[in-house]
Amino acid sequence: MFNFSRLEVPIIQAPMAGGINNPKLASAVAxxxxxxxxxxxxxxxxxxxxxxxxxxxxxxxxxxANFFVFSVVDLPSQAIQAQATEALRALPFEGDYSLAIPQSPFYPDIEEQLNPVWEHCPEIVTFHFGIPPLRAIEKAHSLGIVVGITATNVQEAQMIEKAGADFIVAQGIEAGGHRGMFNPDGADEKLTAIDLTKKLVQHCSIPIVCAGAIMDGADIANALKAGAVAAQLGTAFLCCDESSASPAHKDYLLSQHGRGSVFTRGFSGRLARGIENEFIRLMQDKATLPFPLQNTMTASLRQLAAKMNNGEFQSLWAGQEYAKTRNLSAKDLMLALKKEFLVAMR
Known part of the structure; x- marks a missing residue:
């Protein structure tokens, strides 16, 4: 069974949904x-x-292999549907895209998604937004696959440990992409990655992986000094040659540092952190459908924006420290991170 202590460099390249991860990037990191x-x-x-x-x-x-734990959602009222649709129709973005609201189903069947995992047995399977069916954890263990689940606070982490997971991904408020809270409408403690890691180390007995604002070897060293067994880096890999991030996404990461990264529900219906752009600004305080309905409804708009290389209407997910992103191959980035980490740990 996989053990973090066997890693040459204590790094997990973060899972990033939507096609950014690919075999070339994942294999280079490994x-x-x-x-x-x-x-x-x-x-x-x-x-x-x-x-x-x-x-x-x-x-x-x-x-x-990472998966979302989708919650069952009902279609909101006709009034909310109309408000959410109108908010998107009012955007100053022209092109042939659909704003159709999906009726059913809204998300993939996790049991079916996991069948290839059981067949091909990657070393690790992880989950975001909650705890998967316990039979999935048991199945993974029967095949020697290690299970990790994201937590944003101590209560979630304790639930994860009780469910039988092997490690916890401590997602700090600085992390890019979707906030992993079990309850998307609950109170958010907004703990930094380091503070959350320290808390989880005190309250949990299983290993902790630190995630959020980790961009270089010194950041990785700080995560381990806080008690983590490894660090999870997502934004740091977005501008690698192998990354499937769109050209506009990479350009904004490297050149649009003054914008900062902010949270929005506009793209998907759930809080997610990305580089501030026109879409996020215009959708602030506008009605949205619950996740993943909003995500499905905005999909064709985002895809068209990507084809047009228009970064103002794409979901440019990025962590708080995205200004430190480097334009390197995955190999060169891993070598640089390893060197920086070893220096910082002396």
């Missing part, structure tokens, strides 16, 4: 001492299987 990941939140079983097979052909290193 080949140079870390854990390569996939964000399979919206992926169908065939694609999951293809990516796992392709990645295993490129590396013998550890691979992580």
């Amino acid at each position: 080949n140079y001492g870390g854990v390569g990941s996939f964000g399979f939140a919206y992926s169908m079983p065939q694609k999951i299987s293809e990516d796992l097979v392709a990645t295993r052909a490129l590396t013998k290193g550890p691979i992580n």
Whole structure:
């Protein structure tokens, strides 16, 4: 069974849903001492299987398959649907895209998504937004697969440990992408990654992986000094040559540092941190559908914006410290992170 102590560099390349992760990126990270990941939140079983097979052909290193734990949602009232649709129609963005509100189903079946995992057995499977069915954790363990789940506070972490997971990803408020709170409408303690890691180390007996604003080797060292066994880095890998992030996404990460990263529900219906752009500004305080209905409704708009290389209407997920993103190959970034980490740990 996988053990973090065997990693050459204590890094998990964060799973990033929406196609940013790919076999070349994940395998490069794994080949140079870390854990390569996939964000399979919206992926169908065939694609999951293809990516796992392709990645295993490129590396013998550890691979992580990540999934969202979707909650059942009901369609909101006709009035809310109309308000949410009108908010998007009012955007100054022209093109051929749909604003159709999905009726059913709204999200993939996690049991079906996991079948390729049981077949191909990556070293790690992780979950975001909550605890998966306990039978999934038991199945993973029966196959020697390690299970990790995201927590944003002590209460969530204790629930994760009680469920039988092997480690906890401590997601700080600085982290890019979707906030992993179990209850998207609950109170958020907004703990930094380091503060949350320290709390979880005190209250939990299973290993902690620190996630949020970790961009260089010194940040990784600080995470381990806070008690983590490894650090999870997402934004740091977005501008790697192998990353499938859009050209506009990479450009904004490297050149639009004055914007900062902020939280929005506008793209998906759940809080997520990304680089501030026109869409986020215009959707502030506007009606949105619950996740993942809003995500489905904005999908064609985001896809068209990507084709047009228009960064103002894409979800440019990025952590608080995205200004430190480097334009390197995954190999060179891993080598730089390792060197920086070793210096910082002396």
